[in-house]
Amino acid sequence: MTSTADAARPPGRPRSVRADEAIVEATLDLLAEGSTIETISVEAIAARAGVGKATIYRRWPGKDALLRDALRRLKGDPPQPSGGSVREDLITLVSAIGHNVDPRAAQIMPCLVPEMKRSPEQYAFYQSIVEPRRAAMREVLRRGVREGELRADIDIEVTMAMLTGPMLIQRVLNWNPDLDEATLPEKVVDGVLAGIRAR
Amino acid sequence: MTSTADAARPPGRPRSVRADEAIVEATLDLLAEGSTIETISVEAIAARAGVGKATIYRRWPGKDALLRDALRRLKGDPPQPSGGSVREDLITLVSAIGHNVDPRAAQIMPCLVPEMKRSPEQYAFYQSIVEPRRAAMREVLRRGVREGELRADIDIEVTMAMLTGPMLIQRVLNWNPDLDEATLPEKVVDGVLAGIRAR
DNA sequence: ACGATACGGAACGTATCCGTATCGATATGA
DNA sequence: TCATATCGATACGGATACGTTCCGTATCGT
Missing domain, CATH: 1.10.10.60 (Homeodomain-like)
Incomplete structure (x- = not known):
C-alpha cells in the first residue's frame, strides 16, 4: 500500500x-x-x-x-448583495443579470435558448444557473417586506420577474436599441419601487 | 391587348x-x-x-x-389596443407579447436569438417585428400621461421594458417554472402601475 | 533502459448537405 | 398537334463534419 x-x-x-x-x-x-x-x-x-x-x-x-x-464551467457564484438598503441590494442584483463572471457567458447563453426549448437537460442546466440568483433576489424582497420597506401584499415571484425581465431582454435580446444598459438597473429598480400611476 | x-x-x-x-x-x-x-x-x-x-x-x-x-410570414399585425382605460390597453398589449397569431412563432422566435447576435440582417428583421408593437405600447403610455392617469415624470422606454421584459422572459425562456403565464400580464401591469414600495 | 500510455498530426470511410443536372410525366398556350 | 415550362424523383460533384485509426514522438513509472 x-x-x-x-x-x-x-x-x-x-x-x-x-x-x-x-x-x-x-x-x-x-x-x-x-x-x-x-x-x-x-x-x-x-x-x-x-x-x-x-x-x-x-x-x-x-x-x-x-x-x-x-x-x-460557465456557472459562476451568484452575486452577494451587500446587505444595505433594499434598494441598493436590488440594484446590485439587477446589475448582475446577464453580466456574468466569465464575459463569454453573455455571448454563449443566448445560444442555449433554442436548445432549452427541446432538451430537458439543457433546461435543467439553465435553471441550475438561474435559480441561485433568483433565490438571492427572493431573500432581499422578503427582507424588504419583513422590515416594512416593501408592501406586504406584493407577489414576490412576479416582482422578481418585473426586476429581472427588463435587464434580461435588453442584455440578451438587445430588445430596444435606445435603452442605456448602464443606467437601466437603477431605473428599473426605482420604477418598480415607485410605480407609474399618478397619485 | x-x-x-x-x-x-x-x-x-x-x-x-x-x-x-x-x-x-x-x-x-x-x-x-x-x-x-x-x-x-x-x-x-x-x-x-x-x-x-x-x-x-x-x-x-x-x-x-x-x-x-x-x-x-410569421410577422402578424401588431395588436390594436381597445382604447379603453390605460390599464386595460396595457394588459391587452402585454398579453400579446410572445403570443403570436401563428402558434409556430413561439417555437421559432427563440431560434433567431443567437442568429441576431451576429447577423445585422436578422437583427433588423427582429426589430421590424418588435418595433410596431413597441410603438403601440408607447402610444398607450403617452396617452396615459397626457390624460393624467400616469405620472408625467416616468421614463417611457424604461417603462416599456418593465412591462415587456417579464412576459418575454417567461414565454421565451420559461424563466421561472412557478409563474402562471395566464395571470402574469394582469399582475405585471398592476405591479408596474402601483409599485412595491410601502407607503 | 524499457514498457506503457499519451501526445499532435494526418489520413480514412461514412454520412449529410448544397446546388445543379437529368429523367419521364404533366399541364398550359399557340 | 406541338412547343414549352413545370412537375416529382433521382443522381451527381463538391464540400464539410464526424468518429476512427494509424503514424512517429514525448513523457511517465519501474
Whole structure:
C-alpha cells in the first residue's frame, strides 16, 4: 500500500492537464465568437486548442459530452448583495443579470435558448444557473417586506420577474436599441419601487 | 391587348401554387419542430413538402432566401389596443407579447436569438417585428400621461421594458417554472402601475 | 533502459448537405 | 398537334463534419 486511498496511478504517460484546459477553453472561445452548439465542430475545437482530435476523443465520447462539460464551467457564484438598503441590494442584483463572471457567458447563453426549448437537460442546466440568483433576489424582497420597506401584499415571484425581465431582454435580446444598459438597473429598480400611476 | 396590364403570361406549364404554399409551410413546420436555421436542410424541406428540390431552387436562389421569405410570414399585425382605460390597453398589449397569431412563432422566435447576435440582417428583421408593437405600447403610455392617469415624470422606454421584459422572459425562456403565464400580464401591469414600495 | 500510455498530426470511410443536372410525366398556350 | 415550362424523383460533384485509426514522438513509472 504505497498510495493514499486506492488512487492506483495507471502506468504510462499521464494525460496533459494543459490539453484538458486548452480544449475546454477553445470550446468556450469558439462559442463566444459565434459558433452555435450545433455548428461548432470538433475539428475546429482541436485546431483552436492546438490539439489532435484523438486527444479530444480520448477524453469525451463525443461532441455533446464535451459541450456539456465546457458549459458547466460557465456557472459562476451568484452575486452577494451587500446587505444595505433594499434598494441598493436590488440594484446590485439587477446589475448582475446577464453580466456574468466569465464575459463569454453573455455571448454563449443566448445560444442555449433554442436548445432549452427541446432538451430537458439543457433546461435543467439553465435553471441550475438561474435559480441561485433568483433565490438571492427572493431573500432581499422578503427582507424588504419583513422590515416594512416593501408592501406586504406584493407577489414576490412576479416582482422578481418585473426586476429581472427588463435587464434580461435588453442584455440578451438587445430588445430596444435606445435603452442605456448602464443606467437601466437603477431605473428599473426605482420604477418598480415607485410605480407609474399618478397619485 | 388581350391581357390586363403587361402580364404577358409565359408559355409552358405554370408554377404550382400548391407547391409554393407547401414549401413555406414545410419550412415553418420544421423550424417549429426543432430545426434551427443552420441545421435545417433544403432536402428535408423538399421531402416534407412532397416536392422535388429543383422545385425549390426554381423559386428561391438558395436556402437563405427561402428562410427569409418563410420567416416573413410569421410577422402578424401588431395588436390594436381597445382604447379603453390605460390599464386595460396595457394588459391587452402585454398579453400579446410572445403570443403570436401563428402558434409556430413561439417555437421559432427563440431560434433567431443567437442568429441576431451576429447577423445585422436578422437583427433588423427582429426589430421590424418588435418595433410596431413597441410603438403601440408607447402610444398607450403617452396617452396615459397626457390624460393624467400616469405620472408625467416616468421614463417611457424604461417603462416599456418593465412591462415587456417579464412576459418575454417567461414565454421565451420559461424563466421561472412557478409563474402562471395566464395571470402574469394582469399582475405585471398592476405591479408596474402601483409599485412595491410601502407607503 | 524499457514498457506503457499519451501526445499532435494526418489520413480514412461514412454520412449529410448544397446546388445543379437529368429523367419521364404533366399541364398550359399557340 | 406541338412547343414549352413545370412537375416529382433521382443522381451527381463538391464540400464539410464526424468518429476512427494509424503514424512517429514525448513523457511517465519501474
